[in-house]
Amino acid sequence: MEHPKNTICLWFNGGADEAARFYAETFPESSVSGILRAPGDFPAGKKGDVLTVQFTLLGIPCLGLNGGPAFTHNEAFSFQVATHNQAETDRYWNAIIGNGGQESACGWCRDKWGISWQITPVVLTEAIADPDPASALRAFEAMMEMGKIDIAAIEAARRG
Template identity: 40%
Template structure:
């Protein structure tokens, strides 16, 4: 079975984004790095990267999904990924300083959206649509509303 690996085109020396992701994620492993290419892992997900210059940029058509245990984890990734030039978006989406799109989503949201009580799931969805960063307490209030 062939491996499928995301290949990221950066407009930056690769030591910069690798150091950036190391400062955010606890489990970044670098397998190889040269002046123009690198292979690394985040959370066991392998990536290849190239310093290809400004010809191409990232966009929202591809995003990386971070499934968070609790609000502390949501806050950690949201704050770190938007710092230093990142941009907040809606519904748990953001862009980091390199333009990569991320979804920072608590497990509670996934659980609520899949609830068999479709009215509850709808209230939670509507609450989420009003958010940038996902706030679990607000999801809980929406779920418990009459």
């Protein structure tokens, strides 16, 4: 097993292996590289249960830990995924929502394990950073009304 210098550890109340497989199937540069089973009983499981799953998500080393119900995810941590067109935006958004996730606002959604995602078209980031303050504000205000980001609507708002 490879041991990266820095790894994001995500705490799951079970299902870390299912989540890692879903991420690997959904996102490029993603794969599951190792599963560690518990050598003995632990508070959230029994000997032989999946304890951790080593995976890469969009090129980022991650570890899923089946730690039990003590901690839950919230929006203080999210994965921000830059997308380059509406089809890519729709694909990721629909994969997360269609697999038991929940929609939120401004390009945010949450997967069925509680991990928050920002599906963020590059067009949106560029529009909000527009050097013309009026254009940036129009794009920002349009975004504030959206769940999944509509690139054409952001571009239209930016143009005025």
